[in-house]
Amino acid sequence: MIWDVAVIGLGAMGSASSYYLAQKGLKVLGLDRFTPPHIRGSSHGQTRIIREAYFEHPAYVPLLKRAYDNWQDLEKKSHESLLLKTGGLMIGAPQSELILGSRQSAEKHGIDHHMLTAAEIKAAYPAFEIPSDWIALKENRAGLLYPEKCIETYLDLAQNAGSELHTNEPLLNWKATNQGFVLETELGQYQSKKLVFCSGAWIGSLLPELTLPLKVTRQVLFWFKTPTPNPFALSSFPIFLLEFGKDKHLYGFPDQGAGFKVALHIPGHALKPDQLTQSVEKNEILEMETYLKQFFGTTLKLKETAVCMYTNTPDGHFLIDRHPQHPNLWIMSPCSGHGFKFASALGELVAQGLVTNQMPSELKFLSLQRFQ
């Protein structure tokens, strides 16, 4: 059997790609090191933010529009609830990158938004205690995705559409041949005409010849017990990002029953992906408690933590490209801590690219060339 496309890694990007490739009638083989969704990569922890007034770069906004459409389409096809719109606040000093960048994206792409003063933030969302000269961009369509459910749903639908998915079967080696690629696992060899690496934190080690400029870091998520009455409840609290220094962001989610989830969007300590453990140090908890005091004026009891990995590029933008020596091998590394929301759009676009042998124009700004 010669597969049309082999997808290496079935997390956020690989599950979506397997689905869209199978939808196009291709024979798809998917391999994963573990059984996704799992807690050993980048896609666990109950929720991921989705937002559109993208401070990182306006070029992401067309991808986000497609991502929203595709998540909603996936909900209809699967009858699952995957996306919850809560509204979103981008909070910071008026000259912060978060405020300036979100506003630029919103204005350029006509995104439904409005600006709030610190007093207006406090009146609408009493949980926040922010400096009186800060402001926020409120984005109405922002919200959250349920990552484990999203991955499960894409994998189910990919299998229903004919993809063959092998879990607990890591790719050990690959080589290019005249016909395509030969893949080796502990269970045997497979042949495939095309290959897409969606291997998250492991992607660099599977493509050593490219010495990809990726740094894998450890990221901690915290859930805190909320008081009664609850100012963090879904009815009175949105998803938020808050900038408190250059490239320093705190973000969080409304309490849906599991507590107030909050984390730092700052690359943590570097590690090798196989070294990830779920243990959290006392000083990391104390640091987060300090931010809670500073921006919410409160002390809350810790309920739970989780540890996840970012795969960071030097400029914080994704890396999506074809292998310079093997044009039928695609590299899909959209992380740097903000990739999940894009999985539905990127899976579709990369599937389209694999069929047409062309890099979709929307993805050209994410090429490997920019680092060379």
Ligand SMILES: Cc1cc2nc3c(=O)[nH]c(=O)nc-3n(C[C@H](O)[C@H](O)[C@H](O)COP(=O)(O)OP(=O)(O)OC[C@H]3O[C@@H](n4cnc5c(N)ncnc54)[C@H](O)[C@@H]3O)c2cc1C
């Ligand atoms: C703490 C945290 C918070 C985040 N918050 C947000 C957010 O709010 N919004 C947002 O949009 N994004 C967010 N992100 C980023 C987002 O979650 C990631 O960009 C996305 O999950 C990456 O998906 P992936 O498919 O690349 O990796 P993963 O989902 O980790 O998938 C990679 C898969 O490859 C498999 N694999 C590895 N090696 C092999 C091999 N040799 N053979 C076979 N399979 C292999 C792994 O087992 C894994 O299942 C966050 C990330 C973290 C860590």
